[in-house]
Amino acid sequence: VTAEAVPRVPLSRDRVLRAAVKIADERGIEALTMRRLAEELGAEAMSLYYHVANKEEVLDGVVDVIIQEINEVVGRIGTPARGADWKKAMRERILSAREVLLRHPWAPRVIESRTTALPAVMQYHEALVALMRGGGFSNDLAHHAMHALGSRALGFSQELFATGGPVRAPEPAELEAMAAHLPHLAGMLAEVAHDDPGSTLGWCDDQTEFEFGLDLILDGLNRLR
Amino acid sequence: VTAEAVPRVPLSRDRVLRAAVKIADERGIEALTMRRLAEELGAEAMSLYYHVANKEEVLDGVVDVIIQEINEVVGRIGTPARGADWKKAMRERILSAREVLLRHPWAPRVIESRTTALPAVMQYHEALVALMRGGGFSNDLAHHAMHALGSRALGFSQELFATGGPVRAPEPAELEAMAAHLPHLAGMLAEVAHDDPGSTLGWCDDQTEFEFGLDLILDGLNRLR
DNA sequence: ACCTGAACACCGTTCAAGT
């Protein structure tokens, strides 16, 4: 029985947050409840409250963990010499951030729900503003730019509707039915589905669309610079 | 006592959804529970399930009501003659949609959470695609455009962090503390706060930023047309 | 200092029963 009674690793804020990320990664964000989080750590739900004020703080912390992961990755990206190509560097940072988020698909939604200005996010933004300033942006334009990018700065863009899993191409029969009420939409989807039949992420490749939108904004900013 | 027993208006899917919008408008989306919804209608929570499958369907319906409101407003906007200025018309539609959403500030978050392709949204999109096609867009470019606009097509853009209420300008003392770790960010915020002290929606005017981002994208698309 | 059991005030939802 003493073999069973091996001293458990004590809880800590850090362990709690890491376990929370693990649960969200493995079972989705809706599986992240205080009770399940405690279970994952071999403790009771009430024990968590000694290390964390409440669930909101868990969610804040979870976002902080993810953004820290992003900061580590983009920290390895070089800064261009002053005046050199800010756009390339910014693009690289943003696409790298996106790669991290693709490993935590539940994260964008949680990030958006936070109202606290987390240190890790501030740090991420600092680097982007520094890049733009180095590239000749006025403070005013850099400020506009951050708003124009919005969540794209962190590597994700809000689609109109959350797709619960990969989007499947519309069936010909569906397009036919659509054509009556929504001729332009049906025509567009038919053509796009046809032109791009085997793209990796479904009938419209999110990565391609993300980069299209990103470049549209970055190019526009470059013109205003 | 018979005066009390006046026959109540019977429940209906429509009444349920309208009541749901009312609650969200008046007390916020987190106040929208099945029990409170029933209370608002003078019924028991369980009665709702006769008219609506579950809460998800309530949320779908609520979004549908809001987008229908948008469709009514934008429906009064004229369509430019073929080949005429698509951009002006698109801008007007989107800014009108935004005005509706400003009356239902909880709506963007709920809209984004839906995974079902609601008829009202399809109809809204149809009109935008029609405008672009009329303006000389290929189907492919129109498709890219819809993705690039994302939620901006409906009149809202996801800020990095949800601001629970209006954002206040940072205090000079806060900026000072920030300057040590985040010099570019602090410098930017200091200058922007100074340049634009009295904007209506706080230290950075969301409407201005929304229009800036929107025009950046629309101008970019116009160039690719 | 760290953890827990019992309990509270909420959720959404089912189901058999009422009118």
Place this chain on the structure above:
DNA sequence: ACCTGAACACCGTTCAAGT
């Protein structure tokens, strides 16, 4: 056809109590 009471399986959280 429409509505409801009682009940179930969950939530987050408090608080007094344990070690």
